[in-house]
Amino acid sequence: MAFCIPNEEFRERVVKLQASMKKEGLDLLLAYGNEAEPQYVRYLSDYWPSFETAGVLVPVEGEPMLLIGPESMTYAADRTKIPTIRELKAFRESSDPEYPGKKLDTFESVFDECLQGRPVKRIGVAGLSLMTIGVYFALTEAAKNLGDVTVEKADQLMLDLRMIKSENELACQREAARITHLTFDYVLENIRPGMTETQVVGLALGKMHELGADRESYPLWVLTGDGSDQAISRPRHKIIQPGDMTFIQIGARVGGYASSIGRPVVFGKATAQQKSLIEAGYTGQRAMLDYIRAGLPAAQVAQKYIDVMTEIGYGDWLLYGPCHGNGLMEGEAPWIETSADFILQENMTFCLDVFLGNHALKTGLRMEDVIRVTADGVEDLTHYPRELFEL
Numbered sequence: 001m002a003f004c005i006p007n008e009e010f011r012e013r014v015v016k017l018q019a020s021m022k023k024e025g026l027d028l029l030l031a032y033g034n035e036a037e038p039q040y041v042r043y044l045s046d047y048w049p050s051f052e053t054a055g056v057l058v059p060v061e062g063e064p065m066l067l068i069g070p071e072s073m074t075y076a077a078d079r080t081k082i083p084t085i086r087e088l089k090a091f092r093e094s095s096d097p098e099y100p101g102k103k104l105d106t107f108e109s110v111f112d113e114c115l116q117g118r119p120v121k122r123i124g125v126a127g128l129s130l131m132t133i134g135v136y137f138a139l140t141e142a143a144k145n146l147g148d149v150t151v152e153k154a155d156q157l158m159l160d161l162r163m164i165k166s167e168n169e170l171a172c173q174r175e176a177a178r179i180t181h182l183t184f185d186y187v188l189e190n191i192r193p194g195m196t197e198t199q200v201v202g203l204a205l206g207k208m209h210e211l212g213a214d215r216e217s218y219p220l221w222v223l224t225g226d227g228s229d230q231a232i233s234r235p236r237h238k239i240i241q242p243g244d245m246t247f248i249q250i251g252a253r254v255g256g257y258a259s260s261i262g263r264p265v266v267f268g269k270a271t272a273q274q275k276s277l278i279e280a281g282y283t284g285q286r287a288m289l290d291y292i293r294a295g296l297p298a299a300q301v302a303q304k305y306i307d308v309m310t311e312i313g314y315g316d317w318l319l320y321g322p323c324h325g326n327g328l329m330e331g332e333a334p335w336i337e338t339s340a341d342f343i344l345q346e347n348m349t350f351c352l353d354v355f356l357g358n359h360a361l362k363t364g365l366r367m368e369d370v371i372r373v374t375a376d377g378v379e380d381l382t383h384y385p386r387e388l389f390e391l
Helices: 005-025 037-046 072-080 109-116 134-144 153-161 166-191 198-208 274-290 298-311
Strands: 028-033 054-059 063-068 085-087 122-126 149-155 221-224 244-249 252-254 261-266 323-325 332-335 347-359 361-373 377-380
Touching: 005 037, 005 054, 005 153, 028 037, 028 109, 037 054, 037 153, 054 109, 063 072, 063 109, 072 085, 085 134, 109 134, 122 134, 122 153, 122 221, 134 149, 153 332, 166 198, 166 244, 166 252, 166 261, 166 361, 198 221, 198 244, 244 361, 261 274, 274 298, 274 361, 274 377, 298 332
Parallel strands: 028 122, 063 085, 122 149
Antiparallel strands: 028 054, 054 063, 221 244, 244 261, 261 361, 323 332, 323 347, 347 361, 361 377
């Protein structure tokens, strides 16, 4: 079975986006993305830029076009679900080559082609905070040439479309979860003291690709001993020692969709302090698995999590709420936190992400799994054991 989003679903996404644009009074929308954050571009086109950046230009009426840099035409044509592709120097790689003699489009020319003489007053950008200054200047200068036109952030317009996952998206997420689960098994079978954090990451990368992953969900990391209080990190050349508690973070990507599992492992017999921390993390996860369901206010869920962790004595180890969105990015909107103003709905998918860190002790852990919200609870997609791993 091929785990991918069919062409007709990409077309439906554009149609739904155009309906939202019409309702909001937007004449054009530029979905922008880069190599690290391709989500807005990939959602509409399935194209994932490499070296260069990219955009999808969507008029409120008519066909979208994929905007790429000057070097990616053959690559983009091989992958995109949007047949119309235009090359702009604004989307070039960061070393700023000039490409003398190469005929390229500009924002002015693609605006003319998209608008076909229709007036424009408002241009939205999804991914505005990701945009390079060069692309932003080229975009806003072109907008000025159209007259009294505003360029505004429009991330939420696309995020609203992406929050509820389709059956095709869920199939990709379940397969990514399956591969992540098997990869974590493989790592636990082969990890040992004397290996470096980078070597353990190598085990995971090799296995997940062998099992059929497109790519990893994010730059994987393993942290052993001191330094495991880092909420986001990269692997070091640090050697795993007997007695270390080692925090492992692994995620595979399938059909563009990300998964993730995080667990701590102790090399030897866990100390009382290590056991207490690990059990606290699992307590937080289990509380959320038992509590989350469609219809609950997200802020109420976040407060429940804080109350549970505070009651067991780990409230001051928290950095953020219990869940963040999961889909084309391992970490995407929305976040379940006390300031959230949305209601959980069926087929929202989240990373159930319990991070506990104490900087004074230089220790911490992340327990992470991917879940789907259902009418009466959750589906645990990664479904990894919650136990004390002593190797």
